[in-house]
Structures are given as structure tokens and as C-alpha cells.
Amino acid sequence: MLGLYLLSGVVFLSGAIGLELVGGVIAQKSGTESFIYAMSYTCEETLEMLGIALLIYTTSRYIVQVFPSTKLEFVESK
Structure with missing residues (x-):
């Protein structure tokens, strides 16, 4: 999990600073x-x-791992 957090930071900063x-x-x-x-x-x-x-993906996975009864659901708004 930590690896994905670090990867997201590296990807973001490579764009924000590098490019x-x-x-x-x-x-x-x-x-x-x-x-x-x-x-x-x-x-x-x-x-x-x-x-x-x-x-966002990594944080969502972390929440589901820490709280196994958590269910993430996306619904269409009207």
C-alpha cells in the first residue's frame, strides 16, 4: 500500500515539477x-x-482494507 502512495506522489511530482x-x-x-x-x-x-x-484509488483500497464492512457505491445523481 505504501508503494502505491509513493508511486502516486512520484507520478504527480514528475508532472508538477519535472515537466x-x-x-x-x-x-x-x-x-x-x-x-x-x-x-x-x-x-x-x-x-x-x-x-x-x-x-484516490489507493486511498479507496486502504479504506476497504481497514474497514472490511465498508462498501463503496457510486450512484447516478438526478
């Missing part, structure tokens, strides 16, 4: 209207969202 730095360099060299810059910030945002999704 943010790369994106800054690309923006200086190619400008913010270039295709390569658009790809870099798309990858950055994707990694951040993936890290958050992994964190």
Missing part, C-alpha cells in the same frame, strides 16, 4: 504557441491527473 521545468525551457526556445509546448503541458497535466487518480 514544468521542461515546459519552461521549451516555452523560452519555441514560444508558448508552438506544438511542442502544447505537447509538453499536455503531458504535464496528464501526469498530474494520473497521480491524483492513483492517490
Whole structure:
């Protein structure tokens, strides 16, 4: 479980810090209207969202393990 928490942090921070730095360099060299810059910030945002999704998944699994009688149910709102 700890491994998944660490993985979610690494994935999130690699986007938030790692690709943010790369994106800054690309923006200086190619400008913010270039295709390569658009790809870099798309990858950055994707990694951040993936890290958050992994964190939510891991926390959900942890809650179910700690409280076995817990049932997570998603219903459609009207």
C-alpha cells in the first residue's frame, strides 16, 4: 500500500515539477504557441491527473482494507 502512495506522489511530482521545468525551457526556445509546448503541458497535466487518480484509488483500497464492512457505491445523481 505504501508503494502505491509513493508511486502516486512520484507520478504527480514528475508532472508538477519535472515537466514544468521542461515546459519552461521549451516555452523560452519555441514560444508558448508552438506544438511542442502544447505537447509538453499536455503531458504535464496528464501526469498530474494520473497521480491524483492513483492517490484516490489507493486511498479507496486502504479504506476497504481497514474497514472490511465498508462498501463503496457510486450512484447516478438526478
